[in-house]
Amino acid sequence: MKRILIIEDELAIAELEKDYLELSGFQVEVETTGDVGVERALNEDFNLIILDLMLPNVDGFEICKRIREEKNIPVIMVSAKRDDIDKIRGLGIGADDYITKPFSPSELVARVKAHLSRYERLIGSGQKLNEVIEIRGLKIDKTARRVFINDEEKIFTTKEFDLLTFLAQNPNRVYTKEELFREIWDMESIGDIATVTVHIKKIREKVEYNTSKPQYIETIWGVGYRFKV
Ligand code: CA
Secondary structure (H helix, E strand, C coil), X not given: CXXXXXECCCHHHHHHHXXXXXXXXXXXXXXXXXXXXXXXXXXXXXXXXXXXXXXXXXXXXXXXXXXHHHCCCCEXXXXXCHHHHHHHHHHCCCCCEEEECCCCHHXXXXXXXXXXXXXXXXXXXXXXXXCEEEECCEEEECCCCEEEECCXXXXXXXXXXXXXXXHHXXXXXXXXXXXXXXXXXXXXXXXXXXXXXXXXXXXXXXXXXXXXXXXXXXEECCCEEEXXX
């Protein structure tokens, strides 16, 4: 049976969601505070998380970020304000879906089912799960060494793949070209740090919608590059 965790401090809403989901055959647990919710989301095996934005102790932004650092399970974020939904979309913190309150419980159930089946297709039934990094439409399958943008595969050379993966795995940190060169080209003596610039350019051409306004790898002028989360 699929297990769903609802992290929601408004008990009436949580109970309503729970009732509908249980009627559809899911096993549902509710947590009403952010700190306990995130703890359980990270340490127990849930198939999907329904996450309210405004929560006591730890808010939904933070919880979603922390889940994404460790898990690829679907996260559906819920908020009372349309503005908040736009904001969290913009932040690209990795939620799979967003719902504005009030919503109909049957719509929630439909979305839960859609995300669960999508996720199952992704991991394949019974197959060993590939190690995948997913950030705002960019999907790096580390196991298969394949890269997708909005489900469209992009062909990467070995070094381009290594460089993108290294940056994506260490987001929100600035690396100098020297550091990246050492990291990716370590034992090879051919080439110099200009190679890094060339590879960044090629990666951007493949993953960015607009290469002059990169959404993934930012240039920090005079310092280096940073993967944006
Ligand atoms: Ca709330």
